[in-house]
Amino acid sequence: MPVNGPLSVATIVVALALAAWYLLRAALNKAPTRLDLLAVALLGVLVAVLVVVAVVGLFDGSRPAETSTFGGYLITTIAFAPTGFVLARMEPTRWGSLILGVACLTLPVLVLRLQQIASVVTGG
Amino acid sequence: MAEPAANDTKTRPRDAALGSGPGRVLLTVYIIFAVAAGARAAVQIATKFSEAPLAYVLSAVAALIYIAATVGLAVGGNRGRLIALVSCSIELIGVLVVGTLSIGDKAAFPDQTVWSDYGSGYGYIPLVLPMIGLYWLWRNRPSAKK
Numbered sequence: 001m002p003v004n005g006p007l008s009v010a011t012i013v014v015a016l017a018l019a020a021w022y023l024l025r026a027a028l029n030k031a032p033t034r035l036d037l038l039a040v041a042l043l044g045v046l047v048a049v050l051v052v053v054a055v056v057g058l059f060d061g062s063r064p065a066e067t068s069t070f071g072g073y074l075i076t077t078i079a080f081a082p083t084g085f086v087l088a089r090m091e092p093t094r095w096g097s098l099i100l101g102v103a104c105l106t107l108p109v110l111v112l113r114l115q116q117i118a119s120v121v122t123g124g
Numbered sequence: 125m126a127e128p129a130a131n132d133t134k135t136r137p138r139d140a141a142l143g144s145g146p147g148r149v150l151l152t153v154y155i156i157f158a159v160a161a162g163a164r165a166a167v168q169i170a171t172k173f174s175e176a177p178l179a180y181v182l183s184a185v186a187a188l189i190y191i192a193a194t195v196g197l198a199v200g201g202n203r204g205r206l207i208a209l210v211s212c213s214i215e216l217i218g219v220l221v222v223g224t225l226s227i228g229d230k231a232a233f234p235d236q237t238v239w240s241d242y243g244s245g246y247g248y249i250p251l252v253l254p255m256i257g258l259y260w261l262w263r264n265r266p267s268a269k270k
Contacts, residue, residue: 068171072163083155091148099152106156 003054003111003118011050012108014043019104026097032088040088040100044081047107051078054114065120073117077110142200142208142264150260153253154194160246161187161238182222183237186250189214193257202266209261215254219243223251 018039025036051074064070084103088096143151165183173180189211196207223242236245243250 066167066171069164069167072167076159076163079159084152087148087152091144093145095145095149098146098149102149102152102156 003050003057003114005053007046007050007053008111008115011043011046012111014046015104015107015111018043019101022097022101022104026094026101029094030097031092031094032096032100036097036100037085037089040081040085040103043104043107044085047081048078050111054118062121064118066117070114070117073110073114077107077114080107080110142204142261143197147197147260147264150257151194151197153249154190154197154257157238157246157250157253158187158190158194161190164238179237179240182218182239186215186218186238189218197257205261205264208257212254212257212261215250216258219250219254 021039022032022036025032054070054074058067058070080103084100088099088103090096091099161183165180165187168176168180168183193208193211193215196204196209196211198204199207219239219242222237222239226237226240238246238250242248
């Protein structure tokens with residue numbers, strides 16, 4: 001399955017690394033810098049690629065047993081980094097860093113759930 | 125709104141809008157839960173409503189309450205505060221009642237809701253979130269202005 005490939009692993013690792021960085025920044029009372037915002041935007045691009053690959057994978061024969069749930073998670077996942085980006089830009093304080101940290105902590109959970117749902121396959 | 129003191133750019137005044145500072149973090153988490161609970165309820169009701177009507181209706185109710193709390197926090201002001209206060213209170217009661225019932229009477233809850241087992245499927249965040257929400261509303265009550 002496409003969502004179980006190295007792309008997912010990369011997304012999870014990058015998201016967790018960024019989460020650690022943002023949480024540290026929040027703990028040190030630092031607002032997100034332009035670089036921090038750029039990083040979350042790039043993470044968003046990575047996630048978008050993952051989602052596109054997953055959607056393409058839906059048309060290669062086998063589908064997750066719960067296709068609608070899978071689709072719901074895909075939409076949520078792709079919207080995540082942009083939402084964090086917008087909210088963090090609205091909040092140029094340490095709390096903006098915490099928002100980015102929370103978003104980056106939640107993304108791996110979403111990717112893991114996607115993998116879980118994708119592993120239960122139905123033919124056709 | 126009063127301008128913060130010149131030497132105080134990192135923190136906001138206590139009477140700043142409900143949805144700023146830590147409130148914006150709270151709002152972020154509420155958005156996550158509104159989407160998570162809403163999407164889950166929509167899928168459950170659309171695809172297998174007859175399997176566990178009670179659990180799925182509860183999912184939908186929980187989702188609506190998370191959405192209401194999100195809107196309340198985002199809107200702010202007296203009305204936003206009231207909406208958030210009511211929805212956070214219902215959430216806290218809901219997670220306690222449903223959590224207790226789901227442990228006591230498994231048969232009535234054959235499928236998971238966000239509030240089952242006190243929200244253990246979501247890292248107990250559904251249990252903690254309304255408490256933080258209520259604390260935040262209390263801390264930012266109009267009479268706390270300094």
